[in-house]
Amino acid sequence: MCAVAGRVSGTVGMSGAGCRAARQDVPGRHAQNGVVGSADQLTVTVTFAGSGDAFGSGGRFQACIHLRPDSAAPVLLDCGATSLTALKRRGLDPGEVSVVFVSHLHGDHFGGLPFLVLDGQFCGRADPLTVVGPPGTTARLHAAMECMFPGSSAARREFAIRVTELAPGSTLQAAGVEAAAWAADHPSGAPALCLRLTVGGKVIGYTGDTAWTGFLAQVAAGADLLIAEAYYRDKPVPYHLRLADLERHRDELASRRIILTHLSADMLNEQDQHNYETASDGLALRI
Numbered sequence: 001m002c003a004v005a006g007r008v009s010g011t012v013g014m015s016g017a018g019c020r021a022a023r024q025d026v027p028g029r030h031a032q033n034g035v036v037g038s039a040d041q042l043t044v045t046v047t048f049a050g051s052g053d054a055f056g057s058g059g060r061f062q063a064c065i066h067l068r069p070d071s072a073a074p075v076l077l078d079c080g081a082t083s084l085t086a087l088k089r090r091g092l093d094p095g096e097v098s099v100v101f102v103s104h105l106h107g108d109h110f111g112g113l114p115f116l117v118l119d120g121q122f123c124g125r126a127d128p129l130t131v132v133g134p135p136g137t138t139a140r141l142h143a144a145m146e147c148m149f150p151g152s153s154a155a156r157r158e159f160a161i162r163v164t165e166l167a168p169g170s171t172l173q174a175a176g177v178e179a180a181a182w183a184a185d186h187p188s189g190a191p192a193l194c195l196r197l198t199v200g201g202k203v204i205g206y207t208g209d210t211a212w213t214g215f216l217a218q219v220a221a222g223a224d225l226l227i228a229e230a231y232y233r234d235k236p237v238p239y240h241l242r243l244a245d246l247e248r249h250r251d252e253l254a255s256r257r258i259i260l261t262h263l264s265a266d267m268l269n270e271q272d273q274h275n276y277e278t279a280s281d282g283l284a285l286r287i
């Protein structure tokens, strides 16, 4: 182990204990118990490890959606700064995650990657970890790791980290998951993406953070599930989706199901005033 890793050894000792304790957190079992759906149709389990905004509204963890196909390793949609804790809280093993698909390079969507990498390093991860994110992800992940844990980007690890940058308008395959990306309207120092994943035979659209864009119709078209930001109900907020936007364009969103996420405190307080399904931390469903 290099000197760099030694520099974060205070964290390491705690991480070691965290590896062993990962499956002991009781709330994790709630996700399993809370599964909704009919058993003979189940293919992918979608667990909202984090369904919150950047600011902890409602005490929620930041964006992190865990997708587990029946016969393949799970993948993540976004990995906000709080996500390692969020996964462990739900009893979801971070070491199993094969790919993290990142919608954009804001801390509440990618800031958990350094923790995920270091957790893998100190928990003896052997399988490669792939990160798929917008152009700029390689440099921003390197910078984030060096900012939070100086020297960590060059530390020796027993597993490979593969970063693949996905430009808006492109598609790629990673660990058996097909990803398509469109340009989101959300400045984050790099292009932001709306994503559409085909995983375990199911199609999941994800708006990420974005102002309304006509691309969302393509993200949603025929999808089994659309996970849509609904930051506010109708308050004008630049570069974010509001419930009013979704309602206005409802006919263009041809997914089988829509679940709202990334809710502000205002939206959380108004949940009884609309008929949309909303995510919450620990919500698990099968599609």
Ligand SMILES: [Zn+2]
Pocket: 053, 054, 063, 106, 108, 109, 209, 262
């Ligand atoms: Zn966000």
Ligand SMILES: [Zn+2]
Pocket: 104, 106, 109, 186, 188, 209
């Ligand atoms: Zn954002």
